[in-house]
Amino acid sequence: MATAQATVAMTELELIAPRVAVWRRLGRLARDNPLGVFGLIVVLTLALCAVFGPAIAPHDPNAVGVGGKNLDPSMDFPFGTDTLGRDMLSRVIYGARISLMVGFFAVFFGTTIGAMLGIVSGYVGGTIDNIIQRTVDTAIAFPALLGLLILRAVLGAELHTLIIAIGIAVIFPVTRIVRGAVLSERNNQYVEAARALGASTPRILFLHIAPNVAALAIIIGTSFIGGAILAEAALSFLGLGIPTAVTWGKDVSDARNGFPIHIWWAFFPGAAITLTVLGFNLLGDTMRDILDPRLRGRL
Numbered sequence: 001m002a003t004a005q006a007t008v009a010m011t012e013l014e015l016i017a018p019r020v021a022v023w024r025r026l027g028r029l030a031r032d033n034p035l036g037v038f039g040l041i042v043v044l045t046l047a048l049c050a051v052f053g054p055a056i057a058p059h060d061p062n063a064v065g066v067g068g069k070n071l072d073p074s075m076d077f078p079f080g081t082d083t084l085g086r087d088m089l090s091r092v093i094y095g096a097r098i099s100l101m102v103g104f105f106a107v108f109f110g111t112t113i114g115a116m117l118g119i120v121s122g123y124v125g126g127t128i129d130n131i132i133q134r135t136v137d138t139a140i141a142f143p144a145l146l147g148l149l150i151l152r153a154v155l156g157a158e159l160h161t162l163i164i165a166i167g168i169a170v171i172f173p174v175t176r177i178v179r180g181a182v183l184s185e186r187n188n189q190y191v192e193a194a195r196a197l198g199a200s201t202p203r204i205l206f207l208h209i210a211p212n213v214a215a216l217a218i219i220i221g222t223s224f225i226g227g228a229i230l231a232e233a234a235l236s237f238l239g240l241g242i243p244t245a246v247t248w249g250k251d252v253s254d255a256r257n258g259f260p261i262h263i264w265w266a267f268f269p270g271a272a273i274t275l276t277v278l279g280f281n282l283l284g285d286t287m288r289d290i291l292d293p294r295l296r297g298r299l
Contacts (some may be wrong), residue, residue: 029290033286033289033290035282035285035286036282036283036285036286036287036289038279038282039278039279039280039281039282039283039284039286040279040283041279042275042276042278042279042280042282042283043279043280043283046096046099046100046276046279047100049093049096049097050096050097050099050100050101053093053094053096053097056093057087057089057090057093057094058087058089058090059086059087059089059090060090061086061087061090061091061093061094061246062086062246063086063087064084064085064086065084065085066081066085066086066087067081067085067087068081068085069081069082069083069084069085070082070083070260070262070265071085072264073264077089079092079264079268080262080264080265080268082251082254082255082258082262082265083258083262083265088251088264088265088268088269089268091246091251091269092248092251092268092269092272094246095246095247095248095251095269095272096272096276097246098159098232098241098242098245098246098247099229099232099233099247099248099273099276100229101159101163102159102162102163102166102228102229102232103225103226103228103229103232103280104225105163105167106162106163106164106165106166106167106170106228107166107167107170107221107224107225107228108167108221109163109164109167109170110166110167110168110169110170110171110174110224111170111174111217111220111221111224113167113171114170114171114172114173114174114175114178115174115175115178115210115213115217117132117171117175117178117179118174118175118176118177118178118179118181118182118213119178119179119182119205119206119209119210119213120132120205121133121175121179121182122178122179122180122181122182122183122185122186123182123186123201123204123205123209124201129179132175132179133176133179136172136175136176139168139171139172140172140173144165144169147165147168147169148165148235148240149240151164151165151168152165152240157240157241157242157243158242159242159245162232162235162241162242166228166231166232169231170224170228173220174217174220174221174224177216177220178213178216178217178220181213181216182209182213185209185212185213186209190208191204191208191209194208218287219284219287219288222280222283222284222287223280223281223284223285223288224284225280225284226276226277226278226279226280226281226284227277229273229276229277229280230273230277232247232249233247233248233249233252233273234249235249236248236249236250236253237249237250237252237253238253239253248269248270248272248273249269249273251265251266251269252266252269252270252273255269
């Protein structure tokens with residue numbers, strides 16, 4: 001009887017121990033990377049605002065006259081109001097939706113295509129590598145703003161235009177970075193063993209090399225999200241964003257051109273942009289420290 005109870009207890013410990021070990025590791029990572037935790041909190045807050053914006057926002061962000069014009073922050077309007085009497089807190093919350101959508105979809109689009117091109121370029125080499133890399137050089141030298149104006153004229157001032165334009169700008173630096181990683185991976189023993197066993201080139205690329213550079217692609221993508229959000233805000237500030245959407249960059253631009261000057265109208269959208277970009281940059285740096293094998297030993 002005692003033996004059976006001991007066996008059951010050992011089985012329960014074996015089931016619980018891995019969970020405890022995971023939570024301890026997560027706790028240790030959080031303790032060793034407080035800035036990364038701060039970045040994660042900012043990102044999660046942004047995601048909550050984007051997903052549950054209609055339920056969180058106290059007013060319709062486009063409703064005119066919900067309060068007085070150019071009100072300072074107060075209990076009724078924590079972020080004040082703009083020159084049309086619109087609630088700035090609601091506009092900041094709704095602005096997170098466009099920023100998050102553009103940031104994630106543009107970086108996912110650009111990182112995926114850039115990683116695939118980098119893998120092919122780095123492994124195949126030769127003429128294909130030269131064509132891809134010269135294309136990358138040309139694209140990087142081409143003014144991104146001019147490319148956006150062309151796409152905007154062709155596709156219209158829509159959300160997908162911003163995503164495609166910013167995503168294209170992400171493709172080329174990702175291609176160059178991933179290519180450098182593949183150049184060091186293609187001569188490793190596991191690749192040579194796959195060749196010796198007769199594995200085809202596509203199999204080597206996507207079953208052997210791609211998983212080994214996936215962590216690098218994730219790190220790059222996370223680091224570029226902040227830049228993509230900043231690019232969207234800059235384009236909206238210049239009047240090249242989505243005309244009918246509530247965006248942080250547009251509010252900052254309207255506040256700059258509004259009269260009389262009302263500092264709170266520009267301050268809170270600007271603070272949201274700064275905090276969001278900082279959060280994604282901190283999270284990206286922490287993920288690099290955790291996922292990069294060269295830095296993992298110090299964690």
